[in-house]
Amino acid sequence: MAVAREDLQTQEIELNMGPQHPSTHGVYRALLTLDGEKVVKVENIVGYLHRGIEKLAEDRTYTQVIPYTDRLDYLAGMLNNLGYVQTVEKLMDIEVPERAEYLRIIMAELSRIASHLIMVASMALDVSGWTAWFPPFRERERILDLFEMTCGSRLTVSYMRIGGVAADIPPGFLSALEAFLDDLPQLIAEVNGLITGNEIFQARCRGVGKIDLETALAYGLTGPNLRACGLPFDLRKARPYGIYDRFEFDIPTLNNGDSYDRFVIRILEMEQSARIIRQAMAGLPDGPVMAKVPRVIKPPKGEVYHQIEGAKGILGFYLVSDGGNKPYRLHIHSPSFVNLGVLPKIAEGGNIQDFVVNLASIDIVLGEVDR
Amino acid sequence: MATLIEELQGLFPGVQGEEGVDMPALVVPADQLLAVMKELKEKRGFNFLTDLTAVDYRDEDRIEMVYHLLAVPEAKELRVKVNLSRRHPEVPSLTAIWPAAEVQEREVYDLMGVIFKGHPNLKRILCPDDFTGHPLRKDFQLNAGEGRE
Numbered sequence: 001m002a003v004a005r006e007d008l009q010t011q012e013i014e015l016n017m018g019p020q021h022p023s024t025h026g027v028y029r030a031l032l033t034l035d036g037e038k039v040v041k042v043e044n045i046v047g048y049l050h051r052g053i054e055k056l057a058e059d060r061t062y063t064q065v066i067p068y069t070d071r072l073d074y075l076a077g078m079l080n081n082l083g084y085v086q087t088v089e090k091l092m093d094i095e096v097p098e099r100a101e102y103l104r105i106i107m108a109e110l111s112r113i114a115s116h117l118i119m120v121a122s123m124a125l126d127v128s129g130w131t132a133w134f135p136p137f138r139e140r141e142r143i144l145d146l147f148e149m150t151c152g153s154r155l156t157v158s159y160m161r162i163g164g165v166a167a168d169i170p171p172g173f174l175s176a177l178e179a180f181l182d183d184l185p186q187l188i189a190e191v192n193g194l195i196t197g198n199e200i201f202q203a204r205c206r207g208v209g210k211i212d213l214e215t216a217l218a219y220g221l222t223g224p225n226l227r228a229c230g231l232p233f234d235l236r237k238a239r240p241y242g243i244y245d246r247f248e249f250d251i252p253t254l255n256n257g258d259s260y261d262r263f264v265i266r267i268l269e270m271e272q273s274a275r276i277i278r279q280a281m282a283g284l285p286d287g288p289v290m291a292k293v294p295r296v297i298k299p300p301k302g303e304v305y306h307q308i309e310g311a312k313g314i315l316g317f318y319l320v321s322d323g324g325n326k327p328y329r330l331h332i333h334s335p336s337f338v339n340l341g342v343l344p345k346i347a348e349g350g351n352i353q354d355f356v357v358n359l360a361s362i363d364i365v366l367g368e369v370d371r
Numbered sequence: 372m373a374t375l376i377e378e379l380q381g382l383f384p385g386v387q388g389e390e391g392v393d394m395p396a397l398v399v400p401a402d403q404l405l406a407v408m409k410e411l412k413e414k415r416g417f418n419f420l421t422d423l424t425a426v427d428y429r430d431e432d433r434i435e436m437v438y439h440l441l442a443v444p445e446a447k448e449l450r451v452k453v454n455l456s457r458r459h460p461e462v463p464s465l466t467a468i469w470p471a472a473e474v475q476e477r478e479v480y481d482l483m484g485v486i487f488k489g490h491p492n493l494k495r496i497l498c499p500d501d502f503t504g505h506p507l508r509k510d511f512q513l514n515a516g517e518g519r520e
Contacts, residue, residue, distance in 0.1 A: 047497040055506050090393060217419055217443060220471025238446035304393050305439050316422050331424040341474040370497060
């Protein structure tokens, strides 16, 4: 019988996972130091998708920056739009028309659901649950169709404007949205049946990549990843922006802080987003969707920081204006970039198979990491 | 919030307070940054480093470090700024207080050229290792044809 002997030394090897690897969800490379199957050290290597959006913004007018924000977290373009335009509005003190505020909420929460659906699908796929890839993507198509009928684009939406939104919703939008929301519980039941309750999935994810709350806060973890550690901290409730203070919704939390909880919390959050959308549909007033804003946007000299609850965590924009028609400096605080920083901490000491699960459960998107 | 600034000024004489559009701000000398941040984190409830970045004020010949803190879960916000010389921008690293600073300080080093003393692994993160210059500096040439500084 083979007995593991302590005195038998194995040599450590270095293995590049990525930048072209199906489980890295984009062009990201992890330099793993392995002792057999055990991960000894992880080095994150990012920047393959760095386009210098912050620098480009300094050479564009305030309105021209909006399309660049689509390309941050390209799975939730509406949320990036929202964060940026609210930042400029905060500095200029612009009042947004009621109807636009409600439309923004609907679009933002739809984006959140779309982003969470991708996470759910791809995490299942990463542990070889091939079937489970399809139902979330099937339903996500319907969200993208809704975006397309409103602004003509599915991912790079550029829908929000400083002072409102680009266009009102077309006829047929609300009934299609209603149908989608009606079908969502069925999808969630399907996902729970296929993945969440699956014994193999649970065995792969439970207890893997545990983070305690203190570590999570020290490493700057936000969003669903933080809430899976037991802290009900959500900027939509803690520091409501826009009109989020008008809606009733819960902040789901789970307590284990492992990969399984980080998966389940996304499903719970989708239900809450659907609740918010229903209330926004019920309260949607008539009226204009754009405020009267100057043709040339020139915020007063000054600085402002605005943060919203993005799909992956807290998304912040720091804007410095010198009084001209272009931002003097625009810094984008991306949640994925910071969340990724905790990966070495949780993956070191685990198995290489678990590394894939850990990465999928943190849910990064490289457009936002690299900017 | 005004009382917080006054109390901090009692403890750290070099600190100045500012009323911002969105949140109050502290301007802290670089050598007092670590002590002020420790105080804010451990005794004043600002336990979360929410963002860290830098701005190049070329005309004033200075680089400004900007930190945004958040009190979790009350969600109070505070801005802390440090002025650095543009020629030798050097500031203590916050990695010992918040590990979250590690990747963000690397980003600021990479794009703005600020040196963080005490950072365990200060190297480029978004640009390639052999890249020259710091793109977010105002004198960085965007057009490749014009050559870089």
